[in-house]
Amino acid sequence: MALRDEWHRARAVAWKDLTAERRSKAGFNAVAALAVTILVLFGFALGPDSEAIRAAAPGALWLAALFAGVLAFNRSYQMELDGGALEPLLMYPGARRALFAGKLMANFVFVLLLLVIVIATSLVLFQVAVPPTWPALLIVVLLGAVGLVTLGTFYAAMASRSRAREVLLPLLLFPMLVPVLLAAIQATKALLVGGAMNDAGAWTSLLVAYDVIFLILTFLAFDYVIEA
Amino acid sequence: MSCKRLFLEGHPVVSNVYFVVGAYAVSWIVLLAYLFRVQSLLRRSRAALAHARSAGGAT
Amino acid sequence: MTSAVANSPFEAPKSGRWLLFGWLAFAYLIAAQAISIAISPPDRDMGDLQKILYIHVPAAWNMGICYFLVAIYSMRYLWKRDERDDLKAAAAAEVGTLLNGLTLVLGMIWGRPTWGVWWAWDARLTSTLVMFLIFAGYLALRAFVDEPERRAQWSAAAGLFGAINYPIVYMSVRWWRTLHQVQSTPDTLDPSYALSLRLNAFAILFIAIFFIRRRYEAALTERVAEHELQAAVLGGSSRG
Amino acid sequence: MNTPVNTPANTPANTPARRRVKPGIVAAIVVLVGAFGWLIWGGLDSNVVYFLEPHELLAKGVSGVDVPVRLGGQVKPGSVKWDEVSSDLQFEITDTTGMIVRVRSTGVPPQMFRDAMGVVVEGRLGSDTLFHSTSLMIKHSNEYRAPKEGEQPKEMYKSLMKVPGA
Numbered sequence: 081m082a083l084r085d086e087w088h089r090a091r092a093v094a095w096k097d098l099t100a101e102r103r104s105k106a107g108f109n110a111v112a113a114l115a116v117t118i119l120v121l122f123g124f125a126l127g128p129d130s131e132a133i134r135a136a137a138p139g140a141l142w143l144a145a146l147f148a149g150v151l152a153f154n155r156s157y158q159m160e161l162d163g164g165a166l167e168p169l170l171m172y173p174g175a176r177r178a179l180f181a182g183k184l185m186a187n188f189v190f191v192l193l194l195l196v197i198v199i200a201t202s203l204v205l206f207q208v209a210v211p212p213t214w215p216a217l218l219i220v221v222l223l224g225a226v227g228l229v230t231l232g233t234f235y236a237a238m239a240s241r242s243r244a245r246e247v248l249l250p251l252l253l254f255p256m257l258v259p260v261l262l263a264a265i266q267a268t269k270a271l272l273v274g275g276a277m278n279d280a281g282a283w284t285s286l287l288v289a290y291d292v293i294f295l296i297l298t299f300l301a302f303d304y305v306i307e308a
Numbered sequence: 309m310s311c312k313r314l315f316l317e318g319h320p321v322v323s324n325v326y327f328v329v330g331a332y333a334v335s336w337i338v339l340l341a342y343l344f345r346v347q348s349l350l351r352r353s354r355a356a357l358a359h360a361r362s363a364g365g366a367t
Numbered sequence: 368m369t370s371a372v373a374n375s376p377f378e379a380p381k382s383g384r385w386l387l388f389g390w391l392a393f394a395y396l397i398a399a400q401a402i403s404i405a406i407s408p409p410d411r412d413m414g415d416l417q418k419i420l421y422i423h424v425p426a427a428w429n430m431g432i433c434y435f436l437v438a439i440y441s442m443r444y445l446w447k448r449d450e451r452d453d454l455k456a457a458a459a460a461e462v463g464t465l466l467n468g469l470t471l472v473l474g475m476i477w478g479r480p481t482w483g484v485w486w487a488w489d490a491r492l493t494s495t496l497v498m499f500l501i502f503a504g505y506l507a508l509r510a511f512v513d514e515p516e517r518r519a520q521w522s523a524a525a526g527l528f529g530a531i532n533y534p535i536v537y538m539s540v541r542w543w544r545t546l547h548q549v550q551s552t553p554d555t556l557d558p559s560y561a562l563s564l565r566l567n568a569f570a571i572l573f574i575a576i577f578f579i580r581r582r583y584e585a586a587l588t589e590r591v592a593e594h595e596l597q598a599a600v601l602g603g604s605s606r607g
Numbered sequence: 608m609n610t611p612v613n614t615p616a617n618t619p620a621n622t623p624a625r626r627r628v629k630p631g632i633v634a635a636i637v638v639l640v641g642a643f644g645w646l647i648w649g650g651l652d653s654n655v656v657y658f659l660e661p662h663e664l665l666a667k668g669v670s671g672v673d674v675p676v677r678l679g680g681q682v683k684p685g686s687v688k689w690d691e692v693s694s695d696l697q698f699e700i701t702d703t704t705g706m707i708v709r710v711r712s713t714g715v716p717p718q719m720f721r722d723a724m725g726v727v728v729e730g731r732l733g734s735d736t737l738f739h740s741t742s743l744m745i746k747h748s749n750e751y752r753a754p755k756e757g758e759q760p761k762e763m764y765k766s767l768m769k770v771p772g773a
Contacts, residue, residue, distance in 0.1 A: 330476055338468070354379075484744050546744060
C-alpha cells in the first residue's frame with residue numbers, strides 16, 4: 081500500500097525530470113555532444129595506432145559516459161534548487177526515498193541514452209565490430225549504468241548543494257566508482273576486443289554484486305543526506 | 309648499458325641505504341609537518357575563542 | 368569566563384595532559400626506531416630495505432584503525448546527533464588520510480629497489496590509492512560545506528561509505544593474486560623483526576592517537592568560539 | 608547525559624519515517640551482507656588477478672598467444688642464462704603444477720633477481736613458445752629472515768648475481 085504510493089511518487093518525480101529535460105532539449109544534446117567530443121579527444125590521445133585505439137575503446141567509452149553523466153547528476157538537483165521545489169517535495173512523509181528513486185530512474189534513462197550514443201560513436205570512430213554476443217554487451221551496459229547512476233545520484237544530492245559543486249562531485253564520486261567502472265570496462269573489453277586476462281562472466285557478476293550493495297546503501301543513507 | 313652490466317655483476321646501481329634514509333626522512337617530515345599544522349590550528353582556534361569571549365564581555 | 372561557557376552547548380577542551388602524552392609519544396617513536404634499527408640485522412634478500420617496513424606496515428595498520436574510528440564515530444553521530452562525534456570522525460579521517468599517504472609513499476620507496484617498479488596496478492596498491500582518494504574527497508566535502516549540521520550529516524554518510532572499503536584493502540592480498548605479498552605472520556618473520564615491528568606499530572599508534580586528539584581539540588575549540596561569538600552577537604541566546 | 612546537544616530542527620520529522628522503515632532495513636541489511644559475502648567467497652578470485660601462472664597461460668592455447676599479459680611464478684632454479692655480450696637474459700618461470708614457460712627479458716632486472724625468486728613479467732607469449740618480456744618485476748614473499756651465520760647480505764648479492772654462463 082505505502083510502497084505503491086511511493087512507487088507512484090517516484091515515477092512522478094522521474095517523469096517530471098525527464099519531461100523538463102525533454103522540453104529544454106538543449107541539456108541532453110549538449111551533454112551528448114560533450115561525450116562525443118571526449119571520445120574524439122581519446123582518439124587523438126591514443127595516436128594513429130588503430131590497434132591501440134581499438135584496445136582502449138572500452139575504457140574510453142565508459143569514461144566519456146562518466147564525464148558527461150556527471151553533469152547530468154548535478155543538474156537533476158540544480159533544477160529543484162533553482163525552482164525552490166526541493167523543500168516542498170521533502171514535506172511529504174516517505175518522500176525522500178521516492179524522490180531518490182525518481183531521480184535515479186530519470187538519471188538512468190539519461191545515462192542509458194548517453195551510453196547508446198557513445199557506444200555507437202565509438203564503434204565507428206574506433207573501428208570496433210559489433211560482437212556476436214551483443215545481448216551480453218547490452219546487459220553489461222545496463223548494469224554499469226545502474227552502478228554509475230546510483231552513486232552519482234547519491235553524491236550529487238550533497239555536492240550540488242555545496243560550494244564548488246563542479247569539483248566536489250567528481251572528487252567524491254570517481255574513487256567510489258572505481259570498482260563499478262573497472263568491472264564494466266573489463267567486461268566490455270572482454271566482449272568487444274577479447275583479452276587473455278579477462279572473463280566477461282566473472283566481471284559481470286562482480287558488477288551485479290556492486291550494484292546491489294550500492295543500491296541498498298544509498299537507499300539506506302539517502303534520508304540523512306537530503307534532509308539537512 | 310654500463311650501468312646494467314655493473315649491476316649484473318653484483319653491484320647494486322643505487323645503494324639501498326639511500327632508499328632507507330629517504331623513507332625515514334619522508335616519514336619524519338610528514339609527521340612533523342602535520343604536528344605543526346595541528347598546533348597552528350589549535351592556536352588559531354584558541355585565539356578565536358578568546359576573541360569571542362572578549363566580544364561577549366564587551367556587549 | 369564561566370558564564371560565557373553556557374553560551375555554547377559544550378565546553379572548550381583543556382589539554383594539559385595530552386601535551387605530555389604527545390611529547391612521550393614522539394620520544395617513544397624515536398626510541399622504538401633506534402632500538403629496531405640497532406637490534407634487527409639486514410634481511411638476507413633486501414638488506415637494509417627491510418627497515419622501511421618498520422614505518423610502512425605500522426602506518427598501514429594504524430590507517431585501518433583511524434578509518435575504523437571514522438566509521439564508529441560517523442555511526443554514533445547519526446544515532447545520537449552529538450556534534451562532537453562528527454568532529455572526532457573528522458579528526459580520525461584526517462589522520463587516517465595522512466597515514467594512508469605515508470603508507471603509499473613508503474611502499475613506493477620500498478617497491479622500487481625490491482620489485483623494480485615504483486608502482487604496479489595490482490589490487491592491493493590500487494585499492495590503497497583509491498582509499499586515499501575517497502578520504503581526500505571526504506575532507507574536501509568538509510571544506511566545501513559551511514553549515515555545521517549539514518556538514519556533519521553528509522560527511523557521516525560519506526565517511527561510512529569510504530570506511531567500508533578498508534576490509535577490501537586489507538584482504539585484497541588474500542582474495543586476489545597480487546604483486547604485493549600477503550601479510551606476514553610471526554612464523555615468516557625473524558624474531559628480531561617481529562619485535563621491532565610491534566615496537567614501531569605502538570609508536571605510530573600513540574602518535575595517531577595524539578594527532579586525532581589534538582585535531583579534535585582544535586575543531587572543538589573553533590566550534591565553541593563560533594557558538595560564543597554568535598551568542599555574543601545575538602545578545603546571549605544560545606542557538607546552534 | 609546522552610541527550611543530543613545542538614538538536615537539529617528536523618529530528619521530529621525524521622523519526623517517524625525511520626520507525627516505519629524498520630522491517631525493510633533488516634531485509635536490506637541481510638541482502639547487503641549476502642552480497643558482501645558473495646563478493647568475498649564467490650568465485651571472484653579468478654578475475655582480479657595481477658598475473659597469470661604458467662599453467663593458466665598455457666591452458667589458454669592460441670588465445671593466449673601474442674596478446675599482452677602478465678606472467679608470474681618462480682624462476683626455475685638453474686635455468687637463468689645471461690649473455691653478457693648481447694645483454695640477453697633468459698630464464699624459465701615455473702609454478703606449483705610444474706608447467707614451464709621460457710622467458711626472454713630485455714628490461715633491466717631488479718637487483719633482487721636471482722634463481723628461485725618469485726617474478727612477474729609483462730609481455731607477450733610468442734608463437735615460438737618463448738615469452739618476450741618488456742618488464743621484469745620481483746614478487747617478494749612474506750618471509751623476512753636475517754642471513755644465517757657467516758653470511759653477509761652484501762656478499763649474498765654478489766653470489767646471487769653470479770649467473771651461470773656469464
